[in-house]
Amino acid sequence: MLRDDLRAFWTEPRPPDAPVRVWRDWVLVVAVLSGVVSEAVLRTDVVWLPVAVTESVWLCVLTLWRRTRPLAVAAAGFGSIIVLQVLSVVFAAPEPVGLYSALVVLILVYALPRWGSGREIVSGGALILTTFVLSVLTDDIPVADQIGGFVFLLMPAVVGASVRFWDAARERQVERARSVERERIARELHDTVAHHVSAMVIRAQAGRVVAATDPAAAVVALEGVEEEGARTLEEMRAMVAALRDSRTTGADLAPQAGVADLGRLLRSHAGHLRVDLDLDGELASLSPAVDAAVYRIVQESVTNAMRHAVEATEVVVRVVGEPRRVRVTVTDDGARTGRGRAGYGLTGLHERAALLGGRLRAGPGTDRGWQVEAELPKGRTDGRVHSRPRR
Structure with missing residues (x-):
C-alpha cells in the first residue's frame, strides 16, 4: 500500500492550466524591488552590498516563472543561495550575506508543491533541504533557532x-457536477428523440392508411412528420452542443418544456x-427542474404506452x-403483460x-395495464457549482 502511494506521488503530474502571470506577480515584484532599494540605501550593516542586492533581485525575478517552471526556479534560486554560502565561507565573510528582501525565496518554496509534479517536488525538496543543512553547518546558529528556521x-x-x-478537491466536485449535468442532458436527448420519433412513426402510419382514399389527409400527415423531424433536429442540435462543451456545469439551453406544454405534447x-x-x-409554482421532470415523465410514459401497451384503448395522465x-x-388499460424490461x-x-x-414506481396497474407513479418535491432546484479564480 505504501509503495503504491509513493509511486502515485512520484508520478503525479503538474496541475493543469497553471496561469503564467497575474497582476499579483507584478505587485510582488514592485514591492520586493522597493524593499531592495530601501535596504541598499538605508542599511549600513550589509556585507558585500552589490552581491546581496544582485541576489535579492535575482530571487525576485525568478518568481515570475514559479508556476510554469517550479523546479527550475527553485533550483536556480536555492542554487544561487548555496553558491553564496560557499563563497561566504571561502572568503570568510564577517556576517551572513544577504538582504531581508531575499525572503521572497519563500514564494518559490510555496510554488514547488503547489505547481510542481511529483518528481519535481521530490527533487526540489531535496535541494531545499540541502540548502538548509548547509546553512546550519556554515553558520553558528543555536539549536532552537535551527528548529524555528x-x-x-x-x-x-x-x-x-x-x-x-x-x-484538486474542488475540481473533482466541479467535474462530478459536469458529469451529472451531461447525464441529465443525455436523458433529455433520449426522451426528446424517443417522443418525436414515435410521433413521426404514428403520423407516417396514419398517412399510409389514408393515402389511397384521402390524399389530402396523407399530405397533412406528411407535413406533421416534417414538423416533428424539424423539431427533433433543433432540440438535438442544442443538446448535443451542450454535451460537447466540456465546461458545461448547468448551461442555460433553450427553455425547457414543462407542465404547461403537456396539452400540446399529448395532442x-x-x-x-x-x-x-x-x-x-x-x-x-414548480421549480424549473421539477417542471421539466414532470413533462419528461409524462412524455416517456405515454411514449412507452403507445409502443408497448397490448390491447390498450386509453391512457390517463393525472398531475396533482x-x-x-x-x-x-x-x-393505460392494456393487457397485463411482463412489460418490465x-x-x-x-x-x-x-x-x-x-x-x-x-x-x-413503474409496474403493472391495479386492475390491468401499466402504471407509472412519481412523487416529486415542489421546491427542489438544480444545484450549480461556480468556479473561483485559481491562486
Missing part, C-alpha cells in the same frame, strides 16, 4: 500543498390510443399539485426522480 522554511510548502489539495400523440389529461391543484409535492400518474428511458425516469429528491 526549519519550521519557518517548511510552512510555505505546507500551505502550497494544502492549496493544491483544496483546488401530438394522435394515434390509436385516446389520451386524457387531468391537471389538478397548484402547478404554477399538493402544497409540498407534485404527483404524476400515467396509466427497463431501457434507458425508464432508467432515466428513476434517476431523474431520485436526483430531485423524489421517487418513481
Whole structure:
C-alpha cells in the first residue's frame, strides 16, 4: 500500500492550466524591488552590498516563472543561495550575506508543491533541504533557532500543498457536477428523440392508411412528420452542443418544456390510443427542474404506452399539485403483460426522480395495464457549482 502511494506521488503530474502571470506577480515584484532599494540605501550593516542586492533581485525575478517552471526556479534560486554560502565561507565573510528582501525565496518554496509534479517536488525538496543543512553547518546558529528556521522554511510548502489539495478537491466536485449535468442532458436527448420519433412513426402510419382514399389527409400527415423531424433536429442540435462543451456545469439551453406544454405534447400523440389529461391543484409554482421532470415523465410514459401497451384503448395522465409535492400518474388499460424490461428511458425516469429528491414506481396497474407513479418535491432546484479564480 505504501509503495503504491509513493509511486502515485512520484508520478503525479503538474496541475493543469497553471496561469503564467497575474497582476499579483507584478505587485510582488514592485514591492520586493522597493524593499531592495530601501535596504541598499538605508542599511549600513550589509556585507558585500552589490552581491546581496544582485541576489535579492535575482530571487525576485525568478518568481515570475514559479508556476510554469517550479523546479527550475527553485533550483536556480536555492542554487544561487548555496553558491553564496560557499563563497561566504571561502572568503570568510564577517556576517551572513544577504538582504531581508531575499525572503521572497519563500514564494518559490510555496510554488514547488503547489505547481510542481511529483518528481519535481521530490527533487526540489531535496535541494531545499540541502540548502538548509548547509546553512546550519556554515553558520553558528543555536539549536532552537535551527528548529524555528526549519519550521519557518517548511510552512510555505505546507500551505502550497494544502492549496493544491483544496483546488484538486474542488475540481473533482466541479467535474462530478459536469458529469451529472451531461447525464441529465443525455436523458433529455433520449426522451426528446424517443417522443418525436414515435410521433413521426404514428403520423407516417396514419398517412399510409389514408393515402389511397384521402390524399389530402396523407399530405397533412406528411407535413406533421416534417414538423416533428424539424423539431427533433433543433432540440438535438442544442443538446448535443451542450454535451460537447466540456465546461458545461448547468448551461442555460433553450427553455425547457414543462407542465404547461403537456396539452400540446399529448395532442401530438394522435394515434390509436385516446389520451386524457387531468391537471389538478397548484402547478404554477414548480421549480424549473421539477417542471421539466414532470413533462419528461409524462412524455416517456405515454411514449412507452403507445409502443408497448397490448390491447390498450386509453391512457390517463393525472398531475396533482399538493402544497409540498407534485404527483404524476400515467396509466393505460392494456393487457397485463411482463412489460418490465427497463431501457434507458425508464432508467432515466428513476434517476431523474431520485436526483430531485423524489421517487418513481413503474409496474403493472391495479386492475390491468401499466402504471407509472412519481412523487416529486415542489421546491427542489438544480444545484450549480461556480468556479473561483485559481491562486
